[in-house]
Structures are given as C-alpha cells and as structure tokens.
Amino acid sequence: MQKGNSIYAEEAERIADYLIGVAPGERELNIYSEAMQILNIQFTKYEQELWKSMLKSKWRMACIDGGLALKEPNNNARRKLFCMLSILETSPAYIDYFLSKSFSSFYFFKLMWTATRAVCRGLTGLFLIKLIKIKCK
Amino acid sequence: MQVDFDYIVVGSGATGAIAARTLVEAGCKVAVLDAGVEDEQYKSIIPNKDFISIRKEDQQQHTYFLGNKFEGIPWQTTKVGSQLTPPRNFLTELTEKLIPFESETFKPMESLAKGGLGGGWGCGCYLFSKPELDAIGLDESVMRKSYEAVAEHIGISGAKDDGAPYCLGELQNILPPPKLENNLKNIFDAYAKKKNKLNKKGVYVGRSALALLTENKNDRSAVKYKDMDFWSDKDKSAYRSWMTIDELKNKSNFTYHKNCLVLKFKETESGIEVYVKRIDTNEEKIFTCKKLILSPGVLGTARIVIRSFDYVQEQLPVICNPYSYIPCLQWKMLGKETEQYKTSFSQLVMYIDENKSNYDVAMAALFSYRSLLLFKLIKESPLNFADGRILMQYLQSSFTIAGIHHPEKPGPSKFIRMKKDVHSFTNDILTGQYILSDQEEEINKQRENKIKSTLRTLGCFPLKTIHTPHGGSIHYAGTLPFDKSNKPFTLLPNGKLAGTQNVFVADGSGFKYLPAKGLTLTLMANAHFVANNAMINE
Numbered sequence: 001m002q003k004g005n006s007i008y009a010e011e012a013e014r015i016a017d018y019l020i021g022v023a024p025g026e027r028e029l030n031i032y033s034e035a036m037q038i039l040n041i042q043f044t045k046y047e048q049e050l051w052k053s054m055l056k057s058k059w060r061m062a063c064i065d066g067g068l069a070l071k072e073p074n075n076n077a078r079r080k081l082f083c084m085l086s087i088l089e090t091s092p093a094y095i096d097y098f099l100s101k102s103f104s105s106f107y108f109f110k111l112m113w114t115a116t117r118a119v120c121r122g123l124t125g126l127f128l129i130k131l132i133k134i135k136c137k
Numbered sequence: 138m139q140v141d142f143d144y145i146v147v148g149s150g151a152t153g154a155i156a157a158r159t160l161v162e163a164g165c166k167v168a169v170l171d172a173g174v175e176d177e178q179y180k181s182i183i184p185n186k187d188f189i190s191i192r193k194e195d196q197q198q199h200t201y202f203l204g205n206k207f208e209g210i211p212w213q214t215t216k217v218g219s220q221l222t223p224p225r226n227f228l229t230e231l232t233e234k235l236i237p238f239e240s241e242t243f244k245p246m247e248s249l250a251k252g253g254l255g256g257g258w259g260c261g262c263y264l265f266s267k268p269e270l271d272a273i274g275l276d277e278s279v280m281r282k283s284y285e286a287v288a289e290h291i292g293i294s295g296a297k298d299d300g301a302p303y304c305l306g307e308l309q310n311i312l313p314p315p316k317l318e319n320n321l322k323n324i325f326d327a328y329a330k331k332k333n334k335l336n337k338k339g340v341y342v343g344r345s346a347l348a349l350l351t352e353n354k355n356d357r358s359a360v361k362y363k364d365m366d367f368w369s370d371k372d373k374s375a376y377r378s379w380m381t382i383d384e385l386k387n388k389s390n391f392t393y394h395k396n397c398l399v400l401k402f403k404e405t406e407s408g409i410e411v412y413v414k415r416i417d418t419n420e421e422k423i424f425t426c427k428k429l430i431l432s433p434g435v436l437g438t439a440r441i442v443i444r445s446f447d448y449v450q451e452q453l454p455v456i457c458n459p460y461s462y463i464p465c466l467q468w469k470m471l472g473k474e475t476e477q478y479k480t481s482f483s484q485l486v487m488y489i490d491e492n493k494s495n496y497d498v499a500m501a502a503l504f505s506y507r508s509l510l511l512f513k514l515i516k517e518s519p520l521n522f523a524d525g526r527i528l529m530q531y532l533q534s535s536f537t538i539a540g541i542h543h544p545e546k547p548g549p550s551k552f553i554r555m556k557k558d559v560h561s562f563t564n565d566i567l568t569g570q571y572i573l574s575d576q577e578e579e580i581n582k583q584r585e586n587k588i589k590s591t592l593r594t595l596g597c598f599p600l601k602t603i604h605t606p607h608g609g610s611i612h613y614a615g616t617l618p619f620d621k622s623n624k625p626f627t628l629l630p631n632g633k634l635a636g637t638q639n640v641f642v643a644d645g646s647g648f649k650y651l652p653a654k655g656l657t658l659t660l661m662a663n664a665h666f667v668a669n670n671a672m673i674n675e
C-alpha cells in the first residue's frame with residue numbers, strides 16, 4: 001500500500017504526531033490501516049463527535065483523551081489512539097520512545113512537568129467532553 | 138469385552154501428563170484423550186533472540202506481539218484469558234464454544250490445549266506444609282515421595298533462604314536459583330536489613346522456587362535470560378506439560394488422541410466405556426479401558442462426572458484463591474537502567490505467616506514489568522496516552538507489582554451448577570456463583586493492608602489495589618471433596634471416585650482447602666500418587 005493511499009492515513013498521521021511527535025513511516029501506516037479494517041471500531045453518535053473534535057488539533061486530542069482517561073477510559077474514541085500506541089511500540093524505528101529512561105539532567109523536573117501537564121489536560125478535557133455531550137443531546 | 142487400553146487418561150495438562158507418565162513408566166498401555174488445541178500460528182515466527190534485540194531489529198514483531206488479528210491489543214478486558222499474549226491465546230481457544238461457563242460472579246479460565254493451562258503457567262512451585270496437606274485431605278508422608286518424583290522429572294530451581302520453608306520444604310536435588318534482576322535485588326537487600334523486625338511480625342521474603350532449569354537437562358536448556366518468557370518456549374527452560382506428552386509419544390505403550398472431547402463414562406462388567414465427541418468432525422466415538430483417570434481440570438472433571446451420573450446432582454462446591462495485585466513504585470529504582478538479559482520468572486515472594494504455623498499463609502509474589510510491553514501499562518493510568526507514555530517511560534524501571542493470593546476454604550455461596558442447554562456442543566452448560574462472606578472479605582482486606590505496609594517498609598510505594606474477579610487466580614479445586622465415607626460426588630483419599638470401581642480423579646477436584654501458594658506442584662504430585670494408587674488397586 002502506498003503512503004497516503006489509505007483512508008486511514010490522515011488520522012494515523014495525526015495520532016502518531018500526538019502520541020510521540022513524529023510522522024509515522026509507511027510500515028506503521030499500513031499496519032494501522034490493517035488494524036482498523038480488522039478491528040472495525042464502531043462509534044456511537046457521541047463518540048463520533050468526540051473523535052471529530054479530537055482530529056481538529058493535537059491539543060484537543062490530548063485534552064479529550066485525558067478527560068476520557070479519567071471518566072470513560074474504555075470509550076472507543078481512545079481505542080484508535082491505543083492501537084496506534086501499540087503499533088508504534090512494536091516498531092523498531094520508535095523503540096526509544098518506549099524503553100525505560102535512565103537518569104538524565106532535569107529527570108525529576110521532566111517527570112513533574114509531564115505529570116502536571118497531564119492533569120491540566122485531563123481537567124480541560126472534562127470540560128470539552130461536557131460541551132460535546134450537550135451538543136449531542 | 139476386549140478393552141482398547143489398560144488406562145485412559147483424560148487431559149494432557151499438568152495433572153494428566155504426570156499421571157500418564159507414571160503409568161507408562163510402569164509399563165501399562167495408556168492412552169491420553171485430549172481436546173489438544175495447539176499453537177499453529179506463532180511458534181515458528183518468533184525469533185530465537187532476547188526481547189530487546191527483537192524490539193530493535195525485527196520488523197515483523199507486531200505479528201506476534203500484537204497478534205495476527207490484533208488480539209493482543211486488549212480493550213475491554215473482561216474476557217477470560219485476555220491477559221494472555223497472542224502466542225499463548227491458544228490456551229483458551231475454543232473454550233467459549235465447546236465448554237461454556239456462565240456466571241456474573243465467577244470467571245474461571247479453562248483450557249482445551251495440549252498441555253493445558255500449564256502451557257502458560259508462571260512455573261512457581263510450592264511444597265505444601267503438613268498442616269496445609271492435612272486441610273486439603275492429603276497424607277504428608279506419601280506426598281513427600283510424590284513431590285520428589287515430580288521435582289526430579291520437571292526440574293526445580295530455588296534458594297535455601299527465608300522463603301524455603303514455604304516453597305521448597307525438605308525437597309532434595311534443587312537446582313541453583315536463576316539470577317535476580319536489580320529491581321528485586323533492591324527489595325531483597327532492604328528485607329535483609331529489616332529482617333529481624335519483619336520476622337517478628339511473621340513476614341518472610343525469599344526467592345520463588347521455579348520449574349525453570351538453571352542447568353541443562355536432556356533436550357531442555359538452562360534459562361538464557363532472553364526475557365521472552367511470556368511469548369515463546371524456544372529453549373524449553375520452563376517446564377510445560379506438553380513436553381512430557383511429547384516425550385511419552387516415543388514410547389510404544391503410549392498413544393495420544395487429540396481432538397477428543399470426553400463427554401462421560403460408563404462402567405460395565407468388563408471395563409469402562411469412555412464417550413467422546415470429536416471437536417474437528419463432531420463425530421461421537423467410544424473408547425474402552427480397564428481403568429479411567431480423569432484429569433481435565435477441576436471444572437472439566439465436574440462436567441464429566443455430573444453427566445456420567447445422569448445429572449442426579451447438578452450442583453457442586455468449588456474453591457478458588459481470591460487474587461489481587463498492587464502496582465508499586467520503588468523509589469530506589471527511579472531512573473535506573475534495566476538489564477537487557479533477565480527472566481520474568483525470577484520473582485521474590487513475601488509470605489505473611491502471623492501464627493508461624495505454615496498454615497493460612499498469605500502470599501505476595503513480587504515481579505517487575507517489561508516484556509508485556511508498555512502500552513498495556515499506559516492504558517491503566519488515568520492520563521492521556523501521550524503524557525502517560527512519557528511518565529511510564531521514566532517510571533518503568535521502578536515499577537514492582539505485588540500479586541497477592543489469599544488462602545481459601547469452601548463456603549455456601551461458592552458453587553458450580555450444570556444446566557441442560559440444547560444449543561451447546563455438549564447439550565449442557567456450566568454456571569456458578571462465587572461470593573465471599575463479609576468476614577472473609579474483611580480478613581483478606583486486613584492481609585492486604587499488612588502486605589501494603591510491608592511493601593512500604595521495603596521501599597515500595599503501593600499505587601492502587603486491583604481486585605480481579607473470582608476465578609482470576611486460575612487456581613481451582615474442591616468440586617468432589619476428599620471423603621472417606623464413599624459418599625456420592627466425593628473422592629476417596631486414594632483418588633478413586635465414590636460410587637465407581639475403576640474411575641480415579643488426578644486433578645485438584647478433591648482438595649478441600651487451597652493454600653495461597655500456587656497449587657500446581659501439589660496437583661502434579663497428587664496425580665503421581667493417584668496413578669500409583671490406580672495400579673495398586675489392580
């Protein structure tokens with residue numbers, strides 16, 4: 001399959017960019033596309049709205065993902081992200097994003113910063129999810 | 138009637154394999170009838186390399202790490218067996234279709250695989266103490282010999298440390314323990330420093346005894362620390378029951394019949410008829426033998442026995458260790474490198490023996506997390522995946538998981554029941570209920586609190602306690618409890634099924650009590666004992 005040919009290529013690129021900040025290679029795009037065809041993830045109307053909103057920007061994707069992680073961790077809108085996460089982890093090209101990190105300068109600072117950012121994103125996400133729920137009613 | 142075999146053994150799991158081997162070694166003509174599902178997909182595609190090298194090099198790793206059908210990307214994890222990796226999924230294949238189990242409160246895992254659940258077991262071996270064996274209904278003096286015989290066959294490694302009285306007992310010919318990874322070494326060092334204080338409270342920590350070779354044995358190699366233990370059995374270092382079956386296949390007095398689902402038996406004057414439905418063709422067939430040894434796992438035996446007695450009793454008791462696990466952060470390991478070469482089998486075990494009686498001991502197995510892949514851990518955190526990944530990457534080396542088993546006794550709300558169901562493969566379905574009393578819940582909670590407090594003392598900060606549904610421990614027993622009075626639906630102490638002349642049960646159906654420690658070594662020793670009894674009886 002050629003890069004970009006798949007109907008899933010665009011969302012795959014956005015998800016990979018959100019998860020690890022890189023554009024996925026052809027291998028990962030193909031595997032993602034195959035996974036989507038096999039898993040055939042079906043969205044409800046509410047999940048569809050969440051997904052549309054997540055695709056609008058990386059920031060929205062992070063916040064809604066964080067909000068869902070707190071309130072609805074098994075929401076299908078996260079499932080696509082989870083699939084891509086597993087595909088990236090099992091790709092030799094991206095192994096450094098998943099193997100354990102040893103001490104480096106600012107180790108604790110990075111840890112604290114990421115944790116704080118995650119909490120803020122989660123809380124903002126809860127607010128965005130509420131808005132989407134209202135819109136869906 | 139001319140019978141086909143001296144002995145038929147049903148099932149090739151931990152118990153069936155040992156029972157069959159005991160009989161074959163004694164020169165009997167033996168057949169194993171087994172559903173016998175095997176892994177046809179993954180065995181040949183997993184490279185014979187260590188985990189990190191595979192991760193760095195193999196472009197096709199997603200096919201076995203995630204599965205051909207992406208079945209290794211768990212989402213809603215309520216399905217039984219969803220914790221197994223794709224190459225181990227065959228262990229539970231066809232169970233939902235052929236031997237369904239329905240219950241809201243009990244979620245057991247069963248296997249129709251060649252080698253049974255032992256194809257994926259953690260190899261943790263525990264010799265039960267005299268008070269534990271007494272409570273189960275087994276005689277200590279005869280079990281000691283059986284333990285030795287089984288240990289000699291499967292190969293057990295371990296250390297004579299503070300944990301030894303709880304797992305190795307007096308067992309001879311132990312192989313040296315496998316090396317311990319840094320994550321667990323730290324905890325062991327912390328224990329050594331605080332040992333006196335902890336021992337006074339009845340807390341002991343030691344290396345686990347394992348059915349894992351640390352020296353070569355026949356065609357099996359010593360562990361090579363590739364950390365692929367959840368994925369492949371390339372070196373055969375970890376004992377799997379199918380290895381015994383493969384070894385027996387070379388003997389002329391042994392035959393292995395796969396695709397055979399045993400439905401029931403009937404004793405006649407000239408022998409035993411064993412009714413089988415083939416799972417590949419649905420064809421029904423009868424095998425005949427002089428003596429029958431049932432070892433299809435506790436629930437499998439219950440199905441066969443209930444059918445064979447024409448459903449006169451549909452409800453039987455059952456016991457299963459409650460299991461919970463606690464992910465912890467070990468401060469000292471923050472930012473430390475994890476070693477490339479290790480084995481996930483190598484664990485530390487904490488025993489809580491408040492009465493110092495080696496009875497009703499609670500147990501927590503301590504292990505680290507790596508080769509099951511980070512994405513599954515990230516999903517468990519209440520954070521967005523992108524930040525969750527970064528945090529888990531930083532914290533991964535400091536994660537220690539404590540898996541807690543509680544000892545367990547029968548109770549009025551712990552039972553299984555067979556129902557007729559014309560739509561099922563066998564025209565019936567097993568259901569069940571498993572509810573602990575408030576008092577049992579409270580005792581388990583207190584034990585968990587004690588374990589958490591000890592973990593803190595050892596430098597591990599518990600994050601949360603996750604209680605798995607009943608059945609999650611994968612330790613089942615007690616459906617046909619040992620009883621000397623020959624009461625229906627019980628076993629005599631020698632393993633014979635009450636109300637029969639020549640039917641024996643070699644799995645855990647008779648066990649009236651389940652210590653928290655893993656039961657499989659004792660299951661195998663009992664299977665050896667029962668097979669010997671079946672021969673004496675002749």
Ligand SMILES: Cc1cc2nc3c(=O)[nH]c(=O)nc-3n(C[C@H](O)[C@H](O)[C@H](O)COP(=O)(O)OP(=O)(O)OC[C@H]3O[C@@H](n4cnc5c(N)ncnc54)[C@H](O)[C@@H]3O)c2cc1C
Nearest residue numbers: 148149150151152249253254259261399433434655656657
């Ligand atoms: C992931 C995992 C980790 C574990 N770790 C440990 C551990 O560290 N320590 C420990 O002590 N225990 C552990 N266990 C538990 C251990 O695997 C079981 O206690 C043990 O395998 C039970 O053996 P069994 O022979 O009674 O039954 P099974 O292993 O269930 O074998 C049943 C056999 O019977 C066959 N069968 C079933 N029904 C029929 C039928 N009707 N007709 C014909 N054949 C049939 C099946 O094909 C199979 O071969 C673990 C289990 C799992 C899954």
